[in-house]
Amino acid sequence: MGHLLEVKNLEVNFKTYGGEVKAVRDVSFHVEHGEVIAIVGESGSGKSVTVQSIMGLIPDPPGKIKGGQILFEGQDLLKLSKKEMNKIKGFKISMVFQDPMTSLNPTMKIGKQIEEGLRLHQDIPKHEAKKKAIEMIKLVGIPNAKERYEQYPHEFSGGMRQRVMIAIALACNPKLLIADEPTTALDVTIQAQVLQLMKDLKEKMDTSIILITHDLGVVAETAEKVAVMYAGVIVEAGTVEDIFADPKHPYTWGLLESIPNVEENEKQRLVPIEGAPPDLFSPPKGCPFAPRCKYAMNICMKEMPPAFDIENGHMARCWLNDTRAPKIDNLVAAGRSNHD
Template sequence: MVENKENFENILEVKNLAVSFQTFFGEVEAVRDISFNLKKGSKLAIVGESGCGKSVTANSIVQLLPKPPVLYKAGEILFKGEDLLKYSNKQMMDIRGNKISMVFQDPMTSLNPTMKVGKQIVEGVRRHKKISAKEAEKLAIEMLELVAVPQPERRIQQYPHEFSGGMRQRVMIALAMASKPELLIADEPTTALDVTVQAQILDLMKKLNDELGTSIILITHDLGVVADMADEVIVMYAGQILEKGTVEEIFKDPKHPYTRKLLAAVPKINMEKSEVLHSIEGTPPDLYKPPKGCSFYDRCDQAMVICRDQLPELENHYGQHCSRCWLNHPDCPQGGAKVEG
């Protein structure tokens, strides 16, 4: 029995979550035994290549993945101490857009193109709060003003296609924040935006975090965004967590070869013209048949025999810093030794 939910330090706890997709060709193990916590009021970034399981993890939290083909094979998703995986669809409807909201990558496919944006915000608010249409409209104007949409009284009467890409994303954030959720999940919210608008959206999210105390999970592949935005970082690859820690721990002292390669692939302001931007050769493994050893084995230039044959544990180094790599084992030879075949 859960008591005193408000006293929980972690607003979200994901424990040993495993999510698969059932297909005609077999089972795809999209998320494989991941665990992490999110503290109240903190900002967590989940990074990794496309297909690594970031969005599946985010959508699992709010139960947006259809069953079937999705199969939750194991684990718990504890929101304020209660397992969301045990909630019915009706219970989840009370959570989505109310206590937990989500901002998607492409607002044009998330907003209803046939409905004025003001009405969309009003309907979202009135679904969860017992207020009049007039009060909801006033709140919609306030939320658009909060996310810096100019002339909100006029803009609530416009349709999504009358907004620019950056303004549509602001509307999505206003819609997500209208019920003042305790957790905001942003799934690559700035990918389709130019650099200036991207910076404005990130500043807006930080403002919401500071002023409203909203906890944030940011899904992204942009490490520059992570450095500017997050308190803690999770690095995912092939459905697993390979490394996690604070921003300072990850950026100053990365422990996993994959994390180091990701950081090396980020362009630097002071790069010389002669310098070559690093890339990660190869492709991620097929999750129809995940490797029994380290999932990064085929692309790692420091891999050893044990990496191919045995999965390393996610072990703690110091503070919150953990990584899943045999190179960090005390008995590992200096630098490892690449083994072919």
């Protein structure tokens, strides 16, 4: 059994008045059946563009997929016609966006919105669709499902609307659910509930999940694998254990250092990553993180580091992993002890 999804050497550009933005550069990763992978990075790192490419949502123009393959169950999605892609979207691959209010139709009862996808992809009679919609409302933990079926989006709280979105996305039992910052607009307690819900549903329905987030706390709670993106490139990827216990890229260290630690005393300062991401009109020749990296060497400015294989699928694009590079003692500890 192959990977459920395999993205290979994806390149996505956007034409603008100022020139061509290289938004995603040589991105490769794969998702197994029943697995949760998180793609992490700050705004503009290319993570949303990556998943929009999978969903066929890149507006052309101005966007253009310049190269690569997106293999879903062995089939290259980039070669499909719009019509063929529409059969897969919402049926085999579904997406939950960060703001449910822009994705839900305010003039339509939520029960009908859940049914819409069902009836589009599955030839089922009206009463069956209604029954399934009410089941989905229950499944995502919304009480009084029958009454709620008749209500409009504005009658739901933010967290409940996000649950409705998940119900719509999961109505057709998709094999892959893409969640783009699904908890950004919610407060922390509700955030935890929505993430727990997604984890429970993954177990029940054996759906794989790609979770897009800028929040490493969310990753620790939810994912099994992590890909860290910076300036359109995956700079590190591995299991959650690899990334949290033994990260091998200075950008990842920076992200980890900026997580607040509950056990530390209140005086502990969070360490921001100094500087700004590079201009993607003319991406740097070398490592995109080099101008902000305190460990940067000459080669980092000149040449993009290859994907160094650390072990067992843990990969980092950083010249410090080259055998010729100077050794930095226990890198995370080094990063963290400077200011303890």
